[in-house]
Amino acid sequence: MLLDTPVRLGVQIQPQHVTYPQIRDAVRTLEDLGVDILFNWDHFFPLTGDPEGLHFESWTMLGAWAEQTERVEFGALVNCNSYRNADLQADMARTIDHISARGGDTGRFIFGTGSGWFERDYDAYGYEFGTAGSRLDDLAEGLKRIEARWEALNPAPTRRIPVMIGGKGEKKTLRLVARHADIWHSFVMPDELPAKLEVIQRWAETEQRDTANLVISNELHRRDEEIADGLYAGGTRMFTLGFPGPDFDYDLVRRWLAWRDAKNGS
Numbered sequence: 725m726l727l728d729t730p731v732r733l734g735v736q737i738q739p740q741h742v743t744y745p746q747i748r749d750a751v752r753t754l755e756d757l758g759v760d761i762l763f764n765w766d767h768f769f770p771l772t773g774d775p776e777g778l779h780f781e782s783w784t785m786l787g788a789w790a791e792q793t794e795r796v797e798f799g800a801l802v803n804c805n806s807y808r809n810a811d812l813q814a815d816m817a818r819t820i821d822h823i824s825a826r827g828g829d830t831g832r833f834i835f836g837t838g839s840g841w842f843e844r845d846y847d848a849y850g851y852e853f854g855t856a857g858s859r860l861d862d863l864a865e866g867l868k869r870i871e872a873r874w875e876a877l878n879p880a881p882t883r884r885i886p887v888m889i890g891g892k893g894e895k896k897t898l899r900l901v902a903r904h905a906d907i908w909h910s911f912v913m914p915d916e917l918p919a920k921l922e923v924i925q926r927w928a929e930t931e932q933r934d935t936a937n938l939v940i941s942n943e944l945h946r947r948d949e950e951i952a953d954g955l956y957a958g959g960t961r962m963f964t965l966g967f968p969g970p971d972f973d974y975d976l977v978r979r980w981l982a983w984r985d986a987k988n989g990s
Contacts, residue, residue, distance in 0.1 A: 729939065731956065731987045733980055734761030734964040736801050739780040740770035742969035747780070750972050751789055755796050757974065758981055761834065762789060763801035763964065768845045772968075775844075783808075783816055790824035790833065798824070799834035801909065801964060802890040806840040806851050806859060810866035813837075814873035818881045825882050835870075836888040836909070839863040839897075860896040867904045888941065892916075894923045902927035902935055907962060909941040914954030917942075921959065944980060956987060 737750050754762060766782040769775060782800045789798050803813065813835075821831035839859040840846070846853040854862075867887070874881055888907035891897035901908045902924050912920055921940070928935040942955045945966035952963065965980055967973075 729961050731984045732760035732962050733977075733984045734763055734797075734801070734941075734962060735759045735967045735977060736763040736765065736964055738771075738966065738968045739764050739782070739785060740968075741773055741777045741779075743778065744780060744785075746970055746972075747785070748788075748792065750967070750969065751792055753972075753974060754967075754977065755793050757977055759796060759977065761962070761964075762793070762796050762798040763836070766800045766803045766807065767842055768849060769842075771842070783820075786833070787820055787823060790820045790831075791826075793824070793832070794826065795832075797832045797834050799836045799888070802836035802838040802888065804840035804842075804845070805837055805863045805866045806846065807849070810869035811873045813866070814870040815877060817870075817885055818874060818877050818879075821881045821883070821885055822879070830883040831881065831885075834886045834888055834907070836890065836907075837863065837867070838890040857896070860893070860900070864896070864900055867900065871904070892920055894920075898923045899927040899931070901938070902933060903931045905938060907939040907941050909943075909962075909964070911943050914951060914958050917955065917958040917960070949983060952983065 735754050737747055739747060751762060764782050764785055768779065768781065770777045770779050782803065786798065786800065817833060817835050821833040824831040824833050839862065843853050874885065886906040887904050888909055889901045889905040890909040892910045892912055898920065908924065924935060939962050940960045941962035941964060942960045943966065944952060944963050965977065
């Protein structure tokens, strides 16, 4: 795992129960505050609160963010592999990567992905829900196709687009992390982290892939500095913060930015 890297703070703007102008303003404010990464999520309905409340789609929003922002990296936390053809996902990611370069050398898009879990999305939009195992198998096949498509596209992505995989299942998900991921995201607690990292390392040996540069990511929402310190001690270097609206708590972001800066010695 990659330890010789600064702590980065990502903020996940929840695309539910807010208008798009409120989301746009939040993006602008968070980039100005100095967050490192902006995320949304890939669902079609609210996950909390009124299930029929306001909600917006992920990828079209990310295209807008690519044009709006100048510095931050961004992506979905995480994309659902089931909702779009794998080759199409690769092409969409490549296009957003180029948009976000804004005339520079490299883009800022992070390809966060997972196997999906929210059954309402599947039922309402006509996707086969299957089982947790079948969805993970589909993700494994999808990632192979995505990486192959990136190699074939003209123009190619501006950089090796970082792949972030979310989840903690030891038999399938962590093997996919070892095989494909640049970033592993989970919600595990500090005491769980060493065992999960050992599993990733064992799978990396099986896959014959060097994971020395794997970035470990975890969540801060409703957690305190003691937990964050424990995750940091265990090797976590990317921290994400769920950010619900419409009453966005920017003071909370400022507190975690101060914690980040203290860890980075700045």
